[in-house]
Amino acid sequence: DIQMTQSPSSLSASVGDRVTITCRASQSISTHLNWYQQKPGKAPKLLISSASSLQSGVPSRFSGSGSGTDFTLTINSPQPEDCATYYCQQFISTPTFGQGTKLEI
Amino acid sequence: EVQLVESGGDLIQPGGSLRLSCAASGFTVSSSYMHWVRQAPGKGLEWVSAFYFGGTTYYADSVKGRFTISTDSSKDTLYLQMNSLRVEDTAMYYCVRALTGSSVFHYWGQGSLVTVSS
Numbered sequence: 001d002i003q004m005t006q007s008p009s010s011l012s013a014s015v016g017d018r019v020t021i022t023c024r025a026s027q028s029i030s031t032h033l034n035w036y037q038q039k040p041g042k043a044p045k046l047l048i049s050s051a052s053s054l055q056s057g058v059p060s061r062f063s064g065s066g067s068g069t070d071f072t073l074t075i076n077s078p079q080p081e082d083c084a085t086y087y088c089q090q091f092i093s094t095p096t097f098g099q100g101t102k103l104e105i
Numbered sequence: 106e107v108q109l110v111e112s113g114g115d116l117i118q119p120g121g122s123l124r125l126s127c128a129a130s131g132f133t134v135s136s137s138y139m140h141w142v143r144q145a146p147g148k149g150l151e152w153v154s155a156f157y158f159g160g161t162t163y164y165a166d167s168v169k170g171r172f173t174i175s176t177d178s179s180k181d182t183l184y185l186q187m188n189s190l191r192v193e194d195t196a197m198y199y200c201v202r203a204l205t206g207s208s209v210f211h212y213w214g215q216g217s218l219v220t221v222s223s
Contacts, residue, residue: 034209036150043199043213044150050209087150091208094165097150 002026002090006098013105019075021101023088028068032092035064035073038100039084047086048073080105107131109200109214116220121190125217127183127200135178138203140210141185143196153198154185157206168194190221 003026013019023033031051036044046055048064051071061076075082083105088098113125125141127134141153154174155163162174173186183200200214 032207036210043215044210045213046209046211089150089208089210094163095152095208097152099149 001094001096002029002092004088004090004096004098006086006088006101008101009099010102010104013075013078013103015079015105016077019078019082019103021073021086021088021103023066023071023073023098025069025071025090029090029092031067032090033064033066033071034089034091035062036087036089037082037084038087044087075103078103078105107202107212109202109212111198111200111214111217114198114217114219116222117190118223119190119192119221121221122186122188123190123219125185125187125198125200125219127185127214129181129183129200129202132202133178134181134183135176138206139174139176139183140201140203140208141174141183142199142201142210142213143194144199144216145193145196148196151196152208155208156183187219190219192221195219195221 005024033051035048038044052064063074065072085100085102087100108130110128136158140155156174171189175184197216199216201210202212204211
């Protein structure tokens with residue numbers, strides 16, 4: 001299985017900051033990479049698919065980039081409601097997830 | 106509106122069996138791409154199984170031979186039959202719908218908790 005490694009495991013940011021979460025795949029996955037947001041006690045929510053496609057209804061402060069093995073989720077000027085754990089997931093083969101990044105605002 | 110409602114989670118002893126159900130509305134389960142994804146308490150997400158339109162099924166190595174995914178088209182319901190349960194199967198189990206054959210998980214249920222403990 002393809003291993004997905006996220007960094008950092010947790011971070012703290014302030015409103016107005018720029019937050020960057022990285023995800024690295026153990027082998028090339030082209031752009032077969034999704035990002036999910038999970039708030040405490042809730043199911044995950046799809047934010048970005050295929051590395052950079054923002055899902056309908058997701059605020060434009062979220063963006064994704066990357067291809068091959070290295071990917072980035074960026075949150076410009078995070079808001080208090082963005083407190084959550086973020087997961088990357090590859091779907092070029094048997095789906096696997098990163099270990100998650102917990103964001104505190 | 107797409108809705109997924111899981112049920113069937115329970116406290117079960119190791120070696121026991123349990124069947125999870127996922128009632129769908131807003132679309133037809135048997136002509137969709139459906140998955141089960143689980144999350145152990147305080148841990149990350151793990152894909153478990155998939156049922157693809159046409160009847161093809163897939164399983165994670167960790168559950169292969171013990172779990173069976175299926176659908177009932179008359180009830181628009183997805184199932185996960187779990188046998189020979191182990192302590193490490195303890196998790197919240199999410200029913201998930203992908204819009205295509207690619208594992209992009211668009212819609213999630215609220216989850217059903219399975220606890221395997223003596």
